[in-house]
Amino acid sequence: MAAGTDAHSVQSVDRAARILSLLREQPSLTISAIARELGVHRSTALRLLVTLESHDLVEQESARGAYRLGFGLLRMANAVTGRIDLTRDAQSCCAVAAAELNETVNVAILDQHAAVTITQTEGERMVGVARQYVGQRGPLHATSTGKILLAHADPAEQRLILNAPLEAFTSSTITDPALLADELEIVLDRGWASAVTEWEEGINALAVPVHGPEGAVVAALSTTAPAFRLPESSFAEHIQVLRQAADQLEAKLGVVSTGVAGR
Numbered sequence: 001m002a003a004g005t006d007a008h009s010v011q012s013v014d015r016a017a018r019i020l021s022l023l024r025e026q027p028s029l030t031i032s033a034i035a036r037e038l039g040v041h042r043s044t045a046l047r048l049l050v051t052l053e054s055h056d057l058v059e060q061e062s063a064r065g066a067y068r069l070g071f072g073l074l075r076m077a078n079a080v081t082g083r084i085d086l087t088r089d090a091q092s093c094c095a096v097a098a099a100e101l102n103e104t105v106n107v108a109i110l111d112q113h114a115a116v117t118i119t120q121t122e123g124e125r126m127v128g129v130a131r132q133y134v135g136q137r138g139p140l141h142a143t144s145t146g147k148i149l150l151a152h153a154d155p156a157e158q159r160l161i162l163n164a165p166l167e168a169f170t171s172s173t174i175t176d177p178a179l180l181a182d183e184l185e186i187v188l189d190r191g192w193a194s195a196v197t198e199w200e201e202g203i204n205a206l207a208v209p210v211h212g213p214e215g216a217v218v219a220a221l222s223t224t225a226p227a228f229r230l231p232e233s234s235f236a237e238h239i240q241v242l243r244q245a246a247d248q249l250e251a252k253l254g255v256v257s258t259g260v261a262g263r
Contacts, residue, residue, distance in 0.1 A: 019049065056072030086118065089253060090249055094121040103123040104122050106224070113161065116138075141180050142169050142174070142198045143207075146220075148192075191209070192209075194206050204231075205230075207220045222242070
């Protein structure tokens with residue numbers, strides 16, 4: 001087995017990744033040089049390079065010439081940079097909202113059928129929400145951020161969640177697909193989502209959408225607190241603060257304000 005692989009790796013994928021690493025370290029390499037580095041036959045290296053070239057991940061410098069990294073990698077890097085920028089910009093907005101509400105505020109994105117917290121600022125109250133942390137994966141049907149992200153997700157993602165068993169975390173968790181579908185319609189209509197003791201007993205949460213420059217929802221901004229500090233009677237006040245923070249984040253992301261409520 002080639003160096004750097006293990007029993008669980010896919011050999012061709014491992015070799016392709018090693019080619020990209022080689023071209024990062026040495027900007028231009030011939031097929032023969034790459035084959036030597038990988039310890040494979042020249043024809044094997046060529047097949048890998050042709051596949052990478054078809055996805056714009058590598059390119060030839062000239063006909064029958066050496067290979068270098070392709071612009072397809074730049075497009076991928078831009079996507080990653082966008083996430084990094086979102087996390088950086090979201091942190092300052094979370095801090096402002098958390099200071100005003102004196103409660104935990106976080107931003108989550110949709111990732112592999114879950115709401116994943118990418119940044120968070122904790123409030124200064126003595127009794128906090130221990131369950132929340134950066135990297136936390138929350139269920140889409142039982143969290144406020146999850147409902148926002150699912151309501152704005154593509155139909156395929158919605159069908160996947162609605163057709164799968166909905167786990168009950170508390171007695172208030174929505175486990176009926178029809179009721180969840182109705183809830184998502186409400187979220188879209190009013191522009192915010194709530195989770196009233198649905199993921200954890202005694203904990204409430206509110207979330208609003210964050211739009212990207214092209215109009216799509218790229219994240220959800222939320223606050224989470226014990227139900228006695230975040231009763232339903234206070235939802236309107238908290239939503240206003242969250243919406244202001246989301247507007248600030250959207251401005252940082254390059255979104256031009258429309259002046260429309262819920263945007």
